[in-house]
Amino acid sequence: ETIINTYFFSRENDLMYWDGEIVGPDETPYEGFVFKIEIIVSPQYPILPPSVKFVTPIFHPNVNFFTGEVCIDVIKDNWTPAWTLHAVCRAIISILCDPNPNSPLNCDAGNILRCGDKKGFNNMARMYSLEYASKYK
Template structure:
C-alpha cells in the first residue's frame, strides 16, 4: 500500500469490499487485491439495451490515502467507446468522483454510478470528444461503434482472463486446488 493509510480507513475499505462480495450490486463484481486494498478492481456487466450489453468491463478505483475525504480516481481497463471515458488511459469522468463527491459515498454507490454511466452517458462533459460528438449528432453511428468495441474488447472470456491475479481469497484456494488436480 505505497501511501500511508490509517488502519481505520483500511478497515472501512475491507468492510465495504466484504459487503460487496457477499451482497453484490446488480451487474457488479469486485475483486480484492490482497497486496493493496486501495486498488479496487471491479467487473461490470454491460447493461441491457445499451451498446455495452453482453460485454464484461474491467475497471479499477484508485483510492487516495485520505479516502473517503477525497474521491477515488476511476479507470476502465477494458477498452470502451464512451464519451465519459478517456482513451487510452481509461479515465472516467463522472461528477460523483469530482465536484459532487461526498465522504459518505461508499464503494457500492461509486460503482453503481459508474455502471449507470454506461446506460446514460453525459456527452456535455466528454473526455472522448469523438464519442461525445457522435452521441449528440449521429446516435446510430455512436451505437454501432460502441457495440463494435464491446464485441472486440469486452468479451466475457477476454475480460475474465485479465482478472486472473485478482480474486477473492476463497476463489484463490479453489483455483489452486483445481490447478493441482490438473497436474
C-alpha cells in the same frame, strides 16, 4: 443493496487497490460484455474520492479511450465523504446507460451523440466492445 453484475476484489488483500468487472447493462451497446475496472483508494479516503479507470478500452463519451479515466460527478465535483464505493459503481453503471455527451473525455463519442446519431454511437460502441471486451457467459 446489491448491484447486479459487478464484481470487485481487493488486490492481494490491500484495501487501497480494487480490481473489478462490470457487465454491460441490458439495452445498451455494452450489453453482454464484461469490462475490467480499477479503483484506487487513497489514504485520505473518504475525504478524497477514489481514482477510477476502465482497464478495458471502451467507446464512451465519459471515458478516455486511451487512459481509461472516467468522468462522473460522483468522483469529481460532487464528491462528499458520504459517498461509498458502492455509489461509485452505481454511477459507472448509470453513465453506461445514459452517456453525457456534454462532458466528454472521448470527443468522437461525444460529437456523435451531440449530432443526434444514437444509432451510429451504438454501432461504434458495440464494435469496440466486440474488439476489446470479454463476452459475458
